Amino acid sequence: MEILPLLKKVLESNPYGGIDIEKLECVGHVQKRCGTRLRRLKAQNKGLKLEDGKGLSGLGRLTDKKIDTLQNYYGMAIRQNAGNLQAMVLAVKSVLDHVASSDTDPKHQHCDPHWCGYLKDPSSYKHKNSLPRSVVEFIRPIFNDLADEKLLSRCLHGKTQNANESLNKLIWDRCELAPSLK
Incomplete structure (x- = not known):
């Protein structure tokens, strides 16, 4: 990953x-x-046929709703494993197994029992809207990138910058702008 120019200057100045x-x-x-x-x-892949002869998107495939679900699971994998890099990497990689699981082929061995319905009650759990294997394999490189230890090590704190942005806004709302900023 490229170091941002401002960050590079700060690092070089050794403040x-x-x-x-x-x-x-x-x-x-x-x-x-x-x-x-x-x-x-x-x-970018509209119209592309995957190995099963069907497209990437559409009913039972990669829809915007399924993307929202994957994004939420990814965020949970990070937050619930704050402070533990190896557990975080495993949790991120297991997101795809979770959404690809079916009643005939459950893949929940790495899921967190606190949120995985299958692990809470395997006998009565019914898998709905599983992603087909061809879709999972097509998006796996993205999840491999998102499971990169270098990236996730910068997320070990498990926090957002919302509190910092809120504080900055409060400060600027109460300060007169410097003449050079008007």
Whole structure:
């Protein structure tokens, strides 16, 4: 991943004299990347037939609603494993197995029992709207990228930047703007 120009300048200036600066990611923004990448993939591959002869999107395939679900599961995988990189990576990778599971082929061995309905009650759980294997394999490279240890290590804190943005707004609302900012 490319270092942002401003971050690069800050790192080069060594403002804290030997104390390393680490860029953390807002979990909400990283979660949004999941949805953005899946929507872009869907748009770029309109009309493409997958190995099962059907398209990527449409009924029972990669719909906007399913993308929202995948994005939410991705965010939960990060937040519920804050502080544990290996568990976070495994949870992110298991998202695809969870949504590909069916009554005849359940794949929940790495799911979190707190949110996975199948693990709560396997005997009565009925899988609905499972993603076909061809769709799962087509989107797997995106999830492999999103499970990158370098990326997820910057999310170990499990937080968003919403509180910081809110504080900045409060400060600026109460301050007179400097003449150079008018």
